[in-house]
Amino acid sequence: MNTLKAMLLGTLLAAPTLAVADHITVTGEGQVAAAPDMATLMLGVTAQGATATEAMQANATQLTAVMDRLKAAGIADADIQTTGLQLNPNWTQAENQARRIDGYTADNMLTVRLRKIDGLGEVLDTVVADGANTLNGISFDLADPKPLMDEARKRAVEDAKDRARQLAEAAGVQLGGIESIIEGGGAQGPVPMFRMEASAATPVAGGEVTRSAQVTITFDIPDAT
Template sequence: MLRIAATRLLLAASLAAGSLAMTSAHARTGDPPAVPADGTLLSVSARAEASRVPDVASLSTGVVTQAADANAALKANSAQMAKVVAAIRAAGIAERDIQTSGISVHPQYRYGDNQPPTITGYQASNTVSIKVRDIARLGEVLDALVASGANQVNGPSFEIDRPEAVYDEARRDALELARARAEMYAKSLGMRVRRIVSISEGGGLQPPVPMMKAMAMDARMESAPVAPGETTLSASLDVVFELGN
């Protein structure tokens, strides 16, 4: 019985050791690949840009009204804002592209020397954010907003509705630039590029940068002139290459 127990204990210890060895081997699989003795690693950072004419314009618009009391200010504002929203819809802006961004009512004060401030009335405001997907009609939309009673218009800001394809172009250009630099370093050292060890997007994707370009406008146009220019997106890559003889 003693020999059987000792054998079982030895077997359990062997299995535990084998399990530990397998676990350690598995943990090492996530480590970076080993570099051959005759090789070296080269880390290259590259950044590239891609530009497109934007196809979406975002802006905010609204109404500010004043009255002697808060209720009157808000009622007047609501009535005027209803006309603005109706004009937005009539301009062909989809419901999904219309969003209320702020409603407020604030007292208006009169200040005097050595006297506490006195409320002289109230100001109400209502603002909506809209997206115009037909930029060619943006001037008409702006005119319609003002004509309907909007006395606040901010924007527009231009963007690309589906930017991923543009980012991919920037990524490809950045990768080509990194590879060209690696080839240059390798040639200078009398070596060659064997492979890419790793690629990561350094610093993430950069936000759009508007590039305004002058556009010829028809002198007969009565709508507000708009020049969307170009929007530039960029991508940065950190690429590790293996160099060798």
């Protein structure tokens, strides 16, 4: 009997001790949407010529007219930037003959910021009429995204608190103070669609832009043992 008691006591002493976590860690998310007030265009001119010089000169003539039109529309010099310039030979090859150069193509791309998007469709139409024949995309954003981002952070924190309260209630414990906060996220939402149709002015749908925030918060559980 004494031997049996000794064996049971040894087994109990060797069993692992169960510890209760003394904190809850949750991740909260917040997102806010607003109408954009700024657009960025990527447009340019592609021109051809029999020689490299002719191609570059034709391109320069058309691009100068496009840039003059942009400035006449109230776009500042600081919002017009050359972001691509290329000059390439046009290769051709007849049957049983060596390749040869048949003229040149000059490409010049601009990135243009429009801080007033009400007349965006008209701007597109006029620059195309003046020689812009390449459009590589359009995106929308906010000139000052900070207020939207601030609100997204607040919503993320509230979401984290709400999740922590639900977990604590489900676990039957009291929720204590905040031990740590780690921020993440901040991604921009989907880019709105760009539509072109036959009309007096190219219709452009600005849609909405979003800012999202993510926070990971660790809460204390004061009664955990």
